[in-house]
Amino acid sequence: MLKFKIGIAGISKTIENVEKLEQAVKQAYLNKLTESANKFRDKAKEVLHNSVNLEYSTGKLENSINSVIDEERLTARVGPDMRIADYAEWVEFGHFYGLNNEWWEGHHYMSRAWLEIKDEVAKDLTKEIANALKNYATTTNNRVKHLKTGKFVGAV
Numbered sequence: 001m002l003k004f005k006i007g008i009a010g011i012s013k014t015i016e017n018v019e020k021l022e023q024a025v026k027q028a029y030l031n032k033l034t035e036s037a038n039k040f041r042d043k044a045k046e047v048l049h050n051s052v053n054l055e056y057s058t059g060k061l062e063n064s065i066n067s068v069i070d071e072e073r074l075t076a077r078v079g080p081d082m083r084i085a086d087y088a089e090w091v092e093f094g095h096f097y098g099l100n101n102e103w104w105e106g107h108h109y110m111s112r113a114w115l116e117i118k119d120e121v122a123k124d125l126t127k128e129i130a131n132a133l134k135n136y137a138t139t140t141n142n143r144v145k146h147l148k149t150g151k152f153v154g155a156v
Helices: 011-051 060-064 088-093 109-134
Strands: 065-070 075-080 094-097 102-105 136-138 144-146
Touching (some): 011 065, 060 065
Antiparallel strands (some): 065 075
């Protein structure tokens, strides 16, 4: 029986190298994501602080704004902890009040903070990934090498 075997010599090692490169890029992204989420958190606190009447503010809402990184999903969540400040939505979006059911326009502290930093965050995240990838090159024998250290990805 005539059979042909088709494959790429060393493909397992190449896949392993790519997976390790992925980890290096992922870590660079997570570092910048954490920095960006904290920047967003701080900006939201700043916007809120500058919007409220400090005579009546307890700081409870401002102190409840936090950032949480989900490393598995590669995402960040930034916002108030509703268990601490269950009125956060009213302060963000507004609400009706009084006997005449008048509308009080919210401070939009999260929305305003995001609008102020979103372009910078997108640029920073993109730049971080590009920089992480620039640190690596493929050699003539298809091994991935870190340009600064000279070490091969996956080398022990």
